[in-house]
Amino acid sequence: MEQGILNGIPLHFFLIVAAGLFCIGLYGVLGRKNAIAMLMGVELMLNAVNINLIAFWRYVRPETPAALAFVAFVFVVAAAEAAVGLALIISVYRNTKSVDPEKLDQMKF
Amino acid sequence: MTITLQTIIFALLSVVVLGSALFVVTTRNLFHAALMLILSFFGVAGLYVLLESGFFAVAQVLVYIGAISILFIFAVMLTRGMVAMPRVNAQAQLAALVSVLLFVVIVVIVNPTALSIKVLPGASERVLGGIPWQFTTVTTITDSYIKQFGASLVDGSAYLLPFLLAAVLLDIALAGAVQVARERRPAEVLAERELMAAEAAEEQQREQALDTAPETVLAADHH
Amino acid sequence: MMFAEAATSNPLVATLLWLIPLPPILAFGLIALFTNRSRAATTAVALGGMVLSWLMSLVVFFSVWQNHELGQHPIGSQFAWLATGDTTLNIGVVVDPLSATFLFMVPLAATLIFLYSTSYMAHETRYTRFFAYLSLFAGSMMGLVVSDNLLTLFVFWELMGFCSYSLIGFFYYKESAYKAAVKAFMTTRVGDMLLILGMVYLYAMTGTLNFHDILQNKEVLEKLAMTPAVLGIGLPAAGLIGLLIFGGTVGKSAQWPLHVWLPDAMEGPTPVSAMIHAATMVSAGIFMTLRFFPLLQAAGGMGHEEGHAAVNIALMIVGVIGAITAFMGATIAVAQYDVKRVLAFSTISQLGFMVAAIGIGAYAAAAFHLLTHAFFKALLFLGSGSVIHGVEHGHQHVTGHHEHGDPAQVYAEPIPGVDYGHDDHHDDAHGHDDHHDDHGPAFDPQDMRNMGGLAKRMPITFVTFLIGGLALAGFPFVTAGFWSKDEIFADAWNHGFVHGDLLGQIVFITLVLSALMTAFYTMRQIAMTFLGAPRTEAAAHASENPPAMTIPLIVLAVFAALIGFVNVPKDFPLFGAMMGDGAGWLGHFLGSQLLEGAEHLAFNPIPVVFSLVVALGGLGLGWLVYGRNPMKAGQVDVVEKLGGLFTFLNRRWMWDELYRKIFINPLQWVADHYSAAIDKRVLDVVLESVYRVGGALAGGFKTFDRTVVTGFSDWVGSVFKGAGEMGRELQTGQIQAYLLSGLAMILVIVIAFLLMFQ
Structure with missing residues (x-):
């Protein structure tokens, strides 16, 4: 079997990197005080997901394009979500002059 | 495990991705964060190249770096004026732990x-x-994987419907984002502000009533 | 012994018997609840109910009057009502000769009185209430007549007592009226207590209260005759029971010593006096004693072995009481001025006749006299009401005054023996309480001295009253009173002088004297009321009454004249033959009810002679004294010349004063002192301390309730509230907090999942 370009990189390396990226993004979502920073964290998480998907596709089932379709859709959704989310943040900023998610607590008891 | 050239390239790319990501989530300066985000995306694109899915590497650059990151920069610009803002919120430590x-x-x-x-x-x-x-070894792939992928996206028995739905989603998101973030004219702004003020006043009244006579308020709510 | 077979033999009669008391009782209910605002409706309902009952009674009577078996086999029906261990108390209805006779007489008299009342009470504002009570009364009387057992008889007896109380006290706003009502109730109560005792004793001895089962059952009567009475007073059980039951009669039928309520009962409206005190209630007492005659008879020992020499103490007591009552009543009636009081005492006297007749064993004669008396006494009372009405209208005509309520009653004389509390009662010639008049001495339309000459002004009343009076006096041959009184005399003579019985002798002599006085005071009354010239302006302007009042008078007069012919003795000269097979019908009819049958008396002219002498003599004497030279206005009554004797008679032999002294005053004293001593000192203290304890207990409970119970429930509430508030804190509205908590939870689950499956 030819080794090709991925000679020497076991699958789990990618998975660990993706996991790390995911967790970093997670920290950004949970621990940041700025809504835009939160969204940045979300984008990082989505990227991690993509890495996972493509890695699995490449190592496990490279012959089917199913995973790639999934990846494509993740791209699309990430873009749409980023657009809408940022629009919302801008609108909120205009009205309340703040992008602190902690201040947006109208849903409290 | 043998260390090959690919391993080193992989290691470098990983460091870029993770490092810049770390910077993104820890920096106080949002503009710097956005730039580091771009760097991270680049690193991810490199990883895609390493995974022999060049299409997606290019897509990554086009979409994420070319569009989303620009959006972020716009947003950062439009929400300026945050000075002396703490970086992390109250639960940051717990969040780090959980992560x-x-x-x-x-x-x-x-x-x-x-x-x-x-x-x-x-x-x-x-x-x-x-x-x-x-997995330490992989099978080779042909270059026609892109063709297969493309064909599946327009194949009625494959992913045509999700493809179309995704298009619709983008449309809606576009329209929605435009409407939500639209610049308001002063009159509009004033009307909106009045509405919000009225709602805020009502909310305050409600709060007061709840403090003094909760039953009437809760009963009124039932109607 | 069930009447199942008898009931099926004539189911129509049995059904009607159940229905007879209902229409008047239902009328009472309807009037009281629904029609009490409408006079027309009330009149229709009351009269309708009574007429219905009367018609049903007539149907029953004419179904059974020729039934020769009726005495021994009464028709009726029963059902089991109260199961008490081994025995069951049955109640039901029955018709036997005695009650059939009553079924003829009572509803007829009652219907006529109802009709009369529609006119007499027309001015009364509480007209509908009057008819309600009257209907209830009539229904109770019918119920009493058709009862087949002592229990339901007693129930209706008491119900009539209540109605009597209500009706005597109808003009409750007058002190004399309500006091009279209470007096009537209390006095009859004494009698009723004795009756209850008798009832209980009877039930204890026999296990039943059914008339047929006790009184026509040889074994039961023998047993009761043989067993000595509980008190060991020398009487057999039958005697004591009979006397106790007779005690009820003494009360209800106003015999001495419980006669004192009847004169005062004249405070009620006149139709009430006629109904209650002539036709029905007082008759009920005699009716009951007649029913229990076999029991009283058995007290003398069963069978004829002992012959007439056996001393029947019970019957002797009955006879003596009757004789005393007859004599007393007659003597007092002579000295009364109030037209209704004369009749009241006359009633007492005549009832005494009946009781005395029972005492000497003249069962049929007593029942016969009861029948005739009901008619002519009702007639006399209604006539007196008509007279009073007429004189009152004459008075209005003259003075322009109009009194509300029964006009006569407003001026009634004070009742002797009653303590009015405010002043000593005046006893001037008019005998009235002169408080509430502002126009000089009050006019009493009931006082005979204010009447006179009414024969011309009120002819129908005069003629009917005359017929009734003659019947009362026993005018020969053409009045019913003659035949019934003569029968009693015949029986008394037979017992007393033919058979030599002491009781019979006493009874005969007493009754003869009483009959003499009866005729005398009757003529006195008629003369003072109707003959001569009017003594007052009111009498001069009196007028005859409307047909609703005169028609009953006429009907009753016909009966008073002719009803006597139902029991002409068979071998009476001329009349016996005239009656043919119908002679002595009533005697046979009633006699068939007794186990031993009626003794057939041979005709004896001596009692007849006595009857004639007494009746004509008394009437003649009265005519001599009062009729020939009628009293003029302001003239003092001849009778007053008797001086002290007159006072004694006029004050009713002072019985009321005596009872007040013996019974009422001591009780009053005890009541007063009891209240002070025991009530206040003992009972109040006890109650007070109970109250305090209760209060302390309540206070303790209150504290407990407040602290523990309320505190606990408050605490529970606060726990939930606190929990809720704690839970509330979770909803911070912080997105990142929500996300973190969700993620942490997932992590925990995953780790647990991984660790779980080792």
């Missing part, structure tokens, strides 16, 4: 060390369903 814990769990599942095998025998099988993940 680390999650990372550990995933790593354990994905790459069990001798220790974790002792502690969690069979965890990987249970989670991954017996897929032999310890």
Whole structure:
């Protein structure tokens, strides 16, 4: 079997990197005080997901394009979500002059 | 495990991705964060290249870096004026803990060390369903994977419908974002402000009533 | 012994018997609840109910009057009502000769009185209430007549007592009226207590209260005759029971010593006096004693082995009481001025006749006299009401005054023996309480001295009253009173002088004297009321009454004259033959009820002579004294010349004063002192301390309730509230917090999942 370009990189390396990226993004979502920073964290998480998907596709089932379709859709959704989310943040900023998610607590008891 | 050139390239790319990501989530300066985000995306694109999916590497650059990051920069510009803002919120430490814990769990599942095998025998099988993940060798792929992918996107029995739905989603998102973030004319702004003020006043009244005579308020709510 | 077979033999009669008391009782209910605002409706309902009952009674009577078996096999029906261990108390209805006779007489008299009342009470504002009570009364009387057992008889007896109380006290706003009502109730109560005792004793001895089962059952009567009475006073059980039951009669039928209520009962409206005190209630007492005659008779020992020499103490007591009552009543009636009081005492006297007749064993004669008396006494009372009405209208005509309520009653004389509390009662010639008049001495339309000459002004009343009076006096041959009184005399003579029984002798002599006085005071009354010239302006302007009042008078007069012919003795000269097979019908009819049958008396002219002498003599004497030279206005009554004797008679032999002294005053004293001593000192203290304890207990409970109970429930509430508030804190509205908590939870679950399956 030819080794090709991925000679020497076991699958789990990618998975660990993706996991790390995911967790970093997670920290950004949970621990940041700025809504835009939160969204940045979300984008990082989505990227991690993509890495996972493509890695699995490449190592496990490279012959089917199913995973790639999934990846494509993740791209699309990430873009749409980023657009809408940022629009919302801008609108909120205009009205309340703040992008602190902690201040947006109208849903409290 | 042999260390090849690919391994080193991989290591470098990983460092870029993770490092810039770390910077993104820890910096106070949002503009710097956006730029570091771009760097991270680049690193991810490189990883895609390494995974022999050049299409997606290019897509990544086009979409994420070319569009989303620009959006972020716009947003950062439009929401200026935040000075002396703390970086992290109250639960940041807990969040960090949870993140680390999650990372550990995933790593354990994905790459069990001798220790974790002792502690969690069979965890990987249970989670991954017996897929032999310890791939060290891969099969080669042909270049027609893109063709296959493209064909599947327009194939009625494959992913045509999701494809179309995704298009619709983008349309809606576009329209929605435009409407939500639209610049308002002063009159509009004033009307909106009045409405908001009225709602705020009503809310305050409600708060007061709740403090003094909760029953009437709750009863009124039932209607 | 069930009447199942008898009931099926004539189911119509049995059904009607159940229905007879209902229409008047239902009328009472309807009037009281629904029609009490409408006079027309009330009149229709009351009269309709009574007429219905009367018609049903007539149907029953004419179904059974020729039934010769009726005495021994009464028709009726029963059902089991109260199961008490081994025995069952049955109640039901029955018709036997005695009650059939009553079924003829009572509803007829009652219907006529109802009709009369529609006119007499027309001015009364509480007209509908009057008819309600009257209907209830009539229904109770019918119920009493058709009862086949002592229990339901007693129930209706008491119900009539209540109605009597209500009706005597109808003009409750007058002190004399309500006091009279209470007096009537209390006095008859004494009698009723004795009756209850008798009832209980009877039930204890026999296990039943059914008339047929006790009184026509040889074994039961023998047993009761042989067993000595509980008190060991020398009487057999039958005697004591009979006397106790007779005690009820003494009360209800106003015999001495419980006669004192009847004169005062004249405070009620006149139709009430006629109904209650002539036709029905007082008759009920005699009716009951007649029913229990076999029991009283058995007290003398069963069978004829002992012959007439056996001394029947019970019957002797009955006879003596009757004789005393007859004599007393007659003597007092001579000295009364109030037209209704004369009749009241006359009633007492005549009832005494009946009781005395029972005492000497003249069962049929007593029942016969009861029948005739009901008619002519009702007639006399209604006539007196007509007279009073007429004189009152004459008075209005003259003075322009109009009194509300029964006009006569407003001026009634004070009742002797009654303590009015405010002043000593005046006893001037008019005998009235001169408080509430602002126009000089009050006019009493009931006082005979204010009447006179009414024969010309009220002819129908005069003629009918005359017929009734003659019947009362026993005018020969053409009045019913003659035949019934003569029968009693015949029986008394037979017992007393033919058979030599002491009781019979006493009874005969007493009754003869009483009959003499009866005729005398009757003529006195007629003369003072109707003959001569009017003594007052009111009498001069009196007028005859409307037909609703005169028609009953006429009907009753016909009966008073002719009803006597139902029991002409068979071998009476001329009349016996005239009656042919119908002679002595009533005697046979009633006599068939007795186990031993009626003793057939041979005709004896001596009692007849006595009857004639006494009746004509008394009437003649009365005519001599009062009729020939009628009293003029302001003239003092001849009778007053008797001086002290007159006062004694006029004050009713002073019985009321005596009872007040013996019974009422001591009780009053005890009541007063009891209240002060025991009530206040003992009972109040006890109650007070109970109250305090209760209060302390309540206070303790209150504290407990407040602290523990309320505190606990408050605490529970606060726990939930606190929990809720704690839970509330989770909803911070912080997105990142939600996300973190969700993620942490997932992590925990995953780790647990991994660790779980080792």
